[in-house]
Amino acid sequence: MSIASILNIARSAMFAQQASIQISSNNIANANTEGYCRLDPDLREAPLVPTDYGLLGNGVEIAGFVRYFDRFLEASIASRNTNLQQQKTEVTYFERIESILNEDSSQLAANITAFFNSWQELSADPTNLARRSSLATQGENLARTIKNLYSELTGLQRELNLKVQEEVKEINRLTASIADLNQKIVALGTSSTTEASDYLNQRAKLLKELSGNMKVISFEDETGSLTVMTEGGRSLVDRNRSWELKTEQNSSTGFSNVVWDDGKGETTDLTGSISSGELKALIDMRDKYLGDGFITDLNNLARVIVTEVNSIHSEGYSLTNPAVTNIAFFSEPTSGNYASSMALSIEVSTDVRYIAAASSADDTSGNDNALRIASLIDKDLTIGGETTRLTTYVSTMMSEIGDLTQNAQTMTAHQESAMKIMEQQRESLSGVSIDEELTKLMKYQYAYQAAARLITIADEMFQDLLEVAR
Amino acid sequence: MRITDRFKYDLFLYQFNTVKSRLDHVQEQIASQKKVNRPSDDPVAFSTYVSLTSESLLYDQLEKNIQRVTTFGRVYETCFSTMNDILADAKEVAINHASGSMDSALRETAVTQIESIIEQLVTLGNTVVGDTYVFGGKQSTSAPFRLNPDYSVDFLVDAGSEAANKIYVDRGSTAQYNISGKEAFYDRVKTLYANPANTYAGEVSLNTTDLALVVDATNNTIYRNGTAITLTQGTYTGATLASEIQARLTEVEEGHIVAYDASTRKFTIANNTANEVTLDWSDPGSTAGQMLGFNAVDSTLAANGGRDTSDLDTGATSFTVRMLDKDSYEYSVNGGAFSGPVDINSGVYIDGSTQANATNRGIKITFSATEDLTAGDTFEIKDYSIFDMLKDIRDALINNNTTWSKDNIAQIGLTSDIINRSTAKVGVNLQTMNTLTEANNARQQRTSKIISDTINADLAQLAVEYNSLSTVYQSLMYSVAKMQEIGLLNYLR
Numbered sequence: 001m002s003i004a005s006i007l008n009i010a011r012s013a014m015f016a017q018q019a020s021i022q023i024s025s026n027n028i029a030n031a032n033t034e035g036y037c038r039l040d041p042d043l044r045e046a047p048l049v050p051t052d053y054g055l056l057g058n059g060v061e062i063a064g065f066v067r068y069f070d071r072f073l074e075a076s077i078a079s080r081n082t083n084l085q086q087q088k089t090e091v092t093y094f095e096r097i098e099s100i101l102n103e104d105s106s107q108l109a110a111n112i113t114a115f116f117n118s119w120q121e122l123s124a125d126p127t128n129l130a131r132r133s134s135l136a137t138q139g140e141n142l143a144r145t146i147k148n149l150y151s152e153l154t155g156l157q158r159e160l161n162l163k164v165q166e167e168v169k170e171i172n173r174l175t176a177s178i179a180d181l182n183q184k185i186v187a188l189g190t191s192s193t194t195e196a197s198d199y200l201n202q203r204a205k206l207l208k209e210l211s212g213n214m215k216v217i218s219f220e221d222e223t224g225s226l227t228v229m230t231e232g233g234r235s236l237v238d239r240n241r242s243w244e245l246k247t248e249q250n251s252s253t254g255f256s257n258v259v260w261d262d263g264k265g266e267t268t269d270l271t272g273s274i275s276s277g278e279l280k281a282l283i284d285m286r287d288k289y290l291g292d293g294f295i296t297d298l299n300n301l302a303r304v305i306v307t308e309v310n311s312i313h314s315e316g317y318s319l320t321n322p323a324v325t326n327i328a329f330f331s332e333p334t335s336g337n338y339a340s341s342m343a344l345s346i347e348v349s350t351d352v353r354y355i356a357a358a359s360s361a362d363d364t365s366g367n368d369n370a371l372r373i374a375s376l377i378d379k380d381l382t383i384g385g386e387t388t389r390l391t392t393y394v395s396t397m398m399s400e401i402g403d404l405t406q407n408a409q410t411m412t413a414h415q416e417s418a419m420k421i422m423e424q425q426r427e428s429l430s431g432v433s434i435d436e437e438l439t440k441l442m443k444y445q446y447a448y449q450a451a452a453r454l455i456t457i458a459d460e461m462f463q464d465l466l467e468v469a470r
Numbered sequence: 471m472r473i474t475d476r477f478k479y480d481l482f483l484y485q486f487n488t489v490k491s492r493l494d495h496v497q498e499q500i501a502s503q504k505k506v507n508r509p510s511d512d513p514v515a516f517s518t519y520v521s522l523t524s525e526s527l528l529y530d531q532l533e534k535n536i537q538r539v540t541t542f543g544r545v546y547e548t549c550f551s552t553m554n555d556i557l558a559d560a561k562e563v564a565i566n567h568a569s570g571s572m573d574s575a576l577r578e579t580a581v582t583q584i585e586s587i588i589e590q591l592v593t594l595g596n597t598v599v600g601d602t603y604v605f606g607g608k609q610s611t612s613a614p615f616r617l618n619p620d621y622s623v624d625f626l627v628d629a630g631s632e633a634a635n636k637i638y639v640d641r642g643s644t645a646q647y648n649i650s651g652k653e654a655f656y657d658r659v660k661t662l663y664a665n666p667a668n669t670y671a672g673e674v675s676l677n678t679t680d681l682a683l684v685v686d687a688t689n690n691t692i693y694r695n696g697t698a699i700t701l702t703q704g705t706y707t708g709a710t711l712a713s714e715i716q717a718r719l720t721e722v723e724e725g726h727i728v729a730y731d732a733s734t735r736k737f738t739i740a741n742n743t744a745n746e747v748t749l750d751w752s753d754p755g756s757t758a759g760q761m762l763g764f765n766a767v768d769s770t771l772a773a774n775g776g777r778d779t780s781d782l783d784t785g786a787t788s789f790t791v792r793m794l795d796k797d798s799y800e801y802s803v804n805g806g807a808f809s810g811p812v813d814i815n816s817g818v819y820i821d822g823s824t825q826a827n828a829t830n831r832g833i834k835i836t837f838s839a840t841e842d843l844t845a846g847d848t849f850e851i852k853d854y855s856i857f858d859m860l861k862d863i864r865d866a867l868i869n870n871n872t873t874w875s876k877d878n879i880a881q882i883g884l885t886s887d888i889i890n891r892s893t894a895k896v897g898v899n900l901q902t903m904n905t906l907t908e909a910n911n912a913r914q915q916r917t918s919k920i921i922s923d924t925i926n927a928d929l930a931q932l933a934v935e936y937n938s939l940s941t942v943y944q945s946l947m948y949s950v951a952k953m954q955e956i957g958l959l960n961y962l963r
Contacts, residue, residue: 032476095510102508103520113524117531124538124637124647125602127611315767358608360765360781363630365608371636371644377528378641391524399517402509409510420484424477431474435958 003465005049005058006458012059013451016043019062020444027432035205037430039197040066067197068430071220074204077422078211078218082277084419085212087412089281093160094405097294100152101401108145109394112305112377115142116390119374122357123367127319132352136344139329143342146302150339153295160286161255167213167279168245168258174210175228175242178203182225183240189224200224210236214277232273234260245270255286289404295339297397300384302338306330308376316356316369318347323364327354329373475957482950489946493939496932505927515924522924526917528641533910535637536903539647543900545604546649549594550893554886556587557856561882564863568876577867584864585621588857592617595651607632607650614651615857621864623857625651629782633734639906645899654892657854657884658735658785662835664874665848666865670793671873672841676851680732681785682832683711689757689828693750694722701758705826708784712737715762723747736780737762741771749778787831788852789820796842803829814843820851856885 020041030036044063048055103109118138122131181203188196203226210216210228216236218228228237235243243263247256250271258274259267274280313329328345335341347354358366376390383393499505509516563580566572572580595605595615602610608631616624632652636644662676683706690701692715699718706714708730715737719726725743730736741747749769751759759766763780771778790802800808801820812822814837819830826832833851837843852858859881866874954960 031474032479098509103516103523104507109520109524110527113527117527120531120535120638123635124535125610126635127609128601130601360630360767362628362765363608363633363781365610365628365631366633367608367635367637371638374638375642391521395517395520395524398509398520399513402511402513402516405508405510406513416484420481423480424471427474427477428472431472431476433472434475436472438958438962 009059010451010454016060017444017448024437031432037069078208081212082215084415085278086281089278090408093285109391111142111145116377123370126357126367127365157290172244175236178237179242214279299339304383317358319353323361496936499927540903546896581867605651655856661854663850666869666871666874668847669844670847673838682826684828689761691757693753693756735785738779740777747771791849793847
């Protein structure tokens with residue numbers, strides 16, 4: 001036991017308190033860092049030293065750091081994020097589809113009604129060329145409206161396809177990063193260093209992001225390495241290796257399918273088996289809600305308008321001299337796609353006298369055919385397998401997109417609320433409280449000042465001793 | 471539970487966003503004055519709004535159509551009233567002449583008066599509303615009547631366009647909006663017109679007004695759903711032929727009604743069966759089609775009430791009789807070649823035949839034996855025309871033929887019938903339009919109210935909500951400011 005040992009104790013104390021202040025500082029610095037888990041120093045009494053009076057304390061040492069982290073809670077958050085991101089993506093795109101189809105902007109039902117009202121106008125004066133021109137203009141308006149809607153919806157579908165490709169790249173980036181972090185964590189061998197803590201935080205954050213992209217299964221092995229698989233059991237990350245997802249063009253739709261690459265050239269199609277996450281939302285939006293949904297609905301609507309109007313129109317007779325029959329009002333598409341190419345027939349767009357308002361060649365100034373076409377607005381027609389009226393069909397489309405958007409908004413609100421609760425729990429454990437850190441800082445500062453005082457005292461003791469010897 | 475700073479701020483941010491989002495939503499509702507701005511605001515309400523807005527547009531169109539029928543009706547009322555007045559003048563002239571009290575000077579004045587009446591009638595017949603000739607039938611862009619120098623009047627509307635057009639005045643219900651010149655100035659009654667220049671001043675009469683429809687081996691087949699139906703050969707009136715067609719169709723399937731309208735001389739075939747029926751008028755084997763007035767275009771009759779009406783008048787045949795000498799005449803049908811001599815009163819029918827056939831169509835003409843007919847005397851048998859009647863009066867005045875003026879006095883009575891019939895039709899139409907206008911207005915108001923209740927915002931309620939949310943928003947901001955103050959950091963400064 002010596003005065004020097006007091007200096008040693010003071011030194012170790014100052015070092016420990018300084019290190020603790022540094023940890024608190026780091027906690028404060030990362031108070032707003034997403035995924036950060038606060039650390040506490042693990043201070044322990046330094047090994048005792050034998051003296052003439054028995055074992056005496058030899059100061060303090062930092063045994064390590066305590067990282068506040070609940071792996072089960074983090075897994076739950078990651079899992080919840082899968083649903084949340086899916087719902088958020090759905091809301092984004094449903095709202096965009098809604099803004100395209102919204103009657104207030106699209107005027108689809110209004111244009112359909114205006115078109116058939118124009119047939120009524122023509123029926124009131126079938127030989128009037130001004131009324132015929134007005135009808136042709138309304139026909140063009142309707143065709144343009146449907147074509148524009150179709151163009152916007154298919155544009156959105158193409159955008160979604162690109163998003164799927166970007167999403168796959170993002171997933172590959174995340175899995176590669178997780179594999180890289182696995183390697184570093186395993187190499188460090190312990191999670192008690194700040195460096196390992198940083199890697200673990202980063203990996204947890206990446207896993208949460210990955211779970212937002214698509215539903216995955218993950219678990220940590222005894223070495224600390226995180227294994228990640230698709231819900232179908234295909235490996236995405238195993239230790240330091242990652243497997244890539246790829247996109248392959250579907251020959252029938254022209255859009256990208258998501259496939260898992262086993263690294264040996266074999267691929268497995270995952271498109272239909274992804275059950276949740278942002279990727280699922282993007283695929284569903286592209287294929288189910290647009291491809292087989294609203295785009296098909298719009299095409300069915302266009303098909304029925306074109307075929308029903310043409311069917312009656314071709315039975316009528318034109319106002320030309322001589323009167324001709326078997327003229328289409330709308331051009332017939334060469335493919336089965338009516339909405340994309342809806343337009344007036346060449347005859348009608350060239351000369352409105354080709355509009356067949358009459359039902360007889362002997363009576364080209366008649367209006368029977370115009371009345372028949374005008375009555376289509378009130379007729380039950382088979383559209384996409386449903387027996388309904390044209391405007392009812394449009395209002396059903398509006399109702400459908402409204403329901404889908406509203407449902408996605410409600411689900412998102414619920415998911416966000418649930419996520420908030422879970423994040424609150426996470427923050428409660430892992431988050432940084434400034435007040436708490438400031439308290440600790442005071443605590444460490446006082447301890448540091450006391451240790452420094454010890455050195456002063458030890459110095460005085462040395463001085464006193466030297467005075468005695470002088 | 472530990473409450474971290476990040477969580478506090480995140481929570482505030484979340485709450486800020488939630489309140490701000492609601493605030494923006496209310497603000498949008500106030501600005502648009504609609505509580506439903508997009509489908510997701512209320513899918514059912516928005517769907518209802520789209521449907522009702524379309525319906526409303528349809529009602530707007532129906533209102534325009536009703537207005538058109540009403541406007542035309544008012545014009546017709548005025549026209550018919552004027553016609554009645556001026557034809558009363560014509561009758562007075564004819565009576566004066568028939569009484570033999572007119573000297574040549576008076577007759578000259580009377581001729582001028584009748585010519586003026588014809589001119590006025592032609593002007594009325596060519597009345598234009600907007601760009602539409604109201605008596606043009608389906609051919610409404612050109613004048614339907616032309617006055618010739620000899621004061622005969624040509625009806626310029628093609629045979630196929632003589633009928634009036636119909637427009638929708640209610641959902642699924644049409645109404646005739648115009649009255650064709652054919653309907654207003656002519657009648658389906660066969661009338662015998664003598665030429666006032668004839669020297670024959672005796673009695674001449676036409677003793678049938680109902681044209682015979684003769685079914686023989688050349689015109690006895692109707693094709694229904696691709697199957698031939700053979701009519702019994704024989705001579706029919708329109709009504710009896712309708713019964714015959716109905717009987718034959720009923721043999722194939724119960725539920726057909728066939729009617730003949732004597733005022734238009736058209737047949738209507740109704741399908742009251744439970745199945746759609748096609749009448750294959752385009753089939754070359756459907757030989758009865760032309761006789762029944764149907765164009766060679768197939769008609770599909772919807773189940774439970776679908777119907778098809780003749781496209782053309784089945785009785786528009788006219789005859790011209792020209793005396794060859796006092797005992798014989800020759801005739802032509804529809805302006806065709808003359809027949810060759812036929813002895814007067816020797817045969818039962820106009821062609822000398824003893825039975826009705828497809829040529830004579832059951833028309834008989836007889837002359838009294840008290841006065842001799844003279845070669846060159848001509849007679850016409852055709853549908854009654856106000857213009858022809860007036861020209862006859864004019865010519866009778868010029869030729870000072872009081873017999874024909876006397877005959878025409880009776881014909882003016884028929885003119886009044888035609889005008890009264892049309893006036894009554896217009897009256898009924900206008901009454902119907904009044905009722906429909908009220909019904910349509912009521913529907914429009916109801917639709918507007920539902921749209922308003924469904925979509926429109928209650929501004930007072932929104933203002934209260936907006937204030938409430940503003941207070942919440944301000945409270946939140948105040949809380950954040952306070953939260954900043956109570957941090958330990960502030961105490962350590």
